[in-house]
Amino acid sequence: MFFYHNVSTIMKRLNPTKFFKEVKQEGQKIVWPSRKETLITTAMVFVMVLIFSLFFLLVDNVISWFIRLILGL
Numbered sequence: 001m002f003f004y005h006n007v008s009t010i011m012k013r014l015n016p017t018k019f020f021k022e023v024k025q026e027g028q029k030i031v032w033p034s035r036k037e038t039l040i041t042t043a044m045v046f047v048m049v050l051i052f053s054l055f056f057l058l059v060d061n062v063i064s065w066f067i068r069l070i071l072g073l
Helices: 002-013 016-028 035-071
Strands: none
Touching: none
16 A cells, blocks of 8 residues: 555656646746857966966976986986
8 A cells, every 4th residue: 555655656656747847937037148248258267277377387297307416317
């Protein structure tokens, strides 16, 4: 009896029509960025990648120099 009650409760929650209706409603709330916003964000990502690449290159060279100094290589 307990198992049957749980199945009926679960089946009430698994209503495909209601699910797709809610998905459609949520999809209508999406606000897409403009072309200008997308280009600016993309440019900022490239700038940050360049900055961090140079930073880690510098840090790597400093650590490498320090280790060579200590080990006398």
